[in-house]
Amino acid sequence: MKVLFGDFKTHYNQYKNQIDQAVHRVLESGQYILGNELENFEKAFAVLHGQGYAIGCASGTEAVYLALAACDVSNGDEVITVAHTAVPTISAISMTGATPVFVDIDTDTYVMNINQIEAAIGPKTKAIVPVHLYGQMVDMQPLLKLAAKHKLPVIEDIAQATAATYKGAIAGTLGELGAYSFYPSKNIGAFGDGGAVFAKSKERFEKLLMLRNYGQSKRYHHDIVGINSRLDEIQAAILQCRLPYLKQWNSRRQEIAQKYIAGFKDLTNVLKAPTTHPDNEHVFHLFVIQVEERDQLQAHLLEKGIQTLIHYPTPAHMQKAYSYLGYKPGTLPVTEHITKRILSLPMYPELTDEQIDFVIEVTHQFFAQNKKPLQTVNIVSPVILEQSLS
Ligand SMILES: Cc1ncc(COP(=O)(O)O)c(C=O)c1O
Structure with a gap:
């Protein structure tokens, strides 16, 4: 028997009719960028989260980047996150010009160790990026409390945890902004690259719309410095028909x-x-x-x-x-x-x-x-060690 790590072909064949129809609908529409398909998907994706707004973008990496940029993270700032993540989380921080600052992870859940954040906060800290790794969310309540105390925005990296919940709240709705990836292997994947940012506030949403489209408020009016990061109509149409599943x-x-x-x-x-x-x-x-x-x-x-x-x-x-x-x-x-x-x-x-x-x-x-017993982590964190030595 063969067991592949991922099986996109079997998946495609199961949903072939719907996907083919979606692709053909776009091809025949003549509208391939920023059209109705994207708007419909963004609305449906926002509804998944209750109240709020979603923007489609070109990848999960750029979703994290756009979210950081929407919170004015830039050159010289620091962003607290984990080193145990897909490197794109860190690439996105670097793209803003900010410096990533790493904290360790929890020994059991493998997500951000909340107890280490306060010691990592300094005068240059501009945001915190918890990564909901493997499909499980970070302990958000103490994190949000700490972020509020230091007036720092929290940007959730939800690339691996779409529709996961914490105390009944869906990922993306707890922080200031949530960043998603639709890389094909993700829990909801496109047939190519794609991403999204979820925003609770209209103000952030409107800024994100500009940031992902060359910083334009309307055609040829560039109010802020932006990039090109748009979820194309074909991927949006495919994602729209996949969302109900x-x-x-x-x-x-x-x-x-x-x-x-x-x-x-x-x-x-x-x-x-x-x-x-x-x-x-x-x-x-x-x-x-x-x-x-x-x-x-x-x-x-x-x-x-x-x-x-x-x-x-x-x-x-x-x-x-x-x-x-x-x-x-x-x-x-x-x-x-x-x-x-x-x-x-x-x-x-x-x-x-x-x-x-x-x-x-x-x-x-x-x-x-092979019966070698698993070694548990017997660790004194350097932060604790430093404190106990001083
Ligand atoms: C935790 C995490 N963040 C960000 C990304 C980046 O997503 P993308 O590959 O869509 O750019 C990924 C994708 O692997 C990821 O797993």
Whole structure:
């Protein structure tokens, strides 16, 4: 049996008629940029969040960039985020001219460790970007309290967590702005690149409309400095016909996660399954396990026909591009510890129950021979260490 990490072709074939119709409708309309398809999708996407506004843009990276720019983040500012994320979160911060400032992650949920934020806030801090990684949201209540105390906007990176909730509130509605990616593998994906920004306020929405369209208030009137970042009509039409399925797809992801978790119940000594914080509804963009002999397990699974990936093998602060920031190994101990042990198993709605059982069975086969117990993180954060030494 083969289990691909993602299976876009099967997915396309399941929804072929609707997608083909949407594409043809746009092709025949003669309107390919900033037309009715985009407006309709933006309205529907905003409705998903209750009250508010959405703008489509060209990618998730640019969604984060546009959100930061809408909050006037620019050269010389600092933006607090995590190094354990897809590097595009950090690229977007760099695009504004600001400097990313990293805090560590929680040992169980792998998202931003809220307790480290206050120590990272300084006179240059201009915004905080929590990343709702793998499909689970950051602990937003204390984060928002802290942000309000320091008068800092919070921009949620929701690329991996569309329609996830925290204490019943949908991702994107808690911070000042929410940034989404419609990269094909995302919980709702386009058939190409795409992104969106959700805004609660009309003022921010209107600024975002300008920012994504060369800074124009109307044609040839450039009131602010903007870029070209538009979700094209074909992608918008495709996304519009996919939006009604989002809940169903997220439910299937949750069902698959429960099957994996039940299947790995007897392996708790050697395999750590994802932990969902009780305040969260996790939408399982990824299903990430932790094991001690990660590379060996990955090779074993591949040998049996199961593809896996690592999200992410090198955290942003250890990437060459960000060496100028001067982070030393050991600065973000939880991030660095889990980076060596995490493995993403196949997770997408089209996975069959047989495929899930096969992944569980092959994983068990591996642990029948390799019983190295998982090392837990025994870490004193450098921030705490510094405080206790002073
Ligand atoms: C957390 C996170 N932020 C931002 C992005 C950037 O999205 P895109 O690939 O659409 O630019 C991604 C995509 O991988 C992501 O996972």
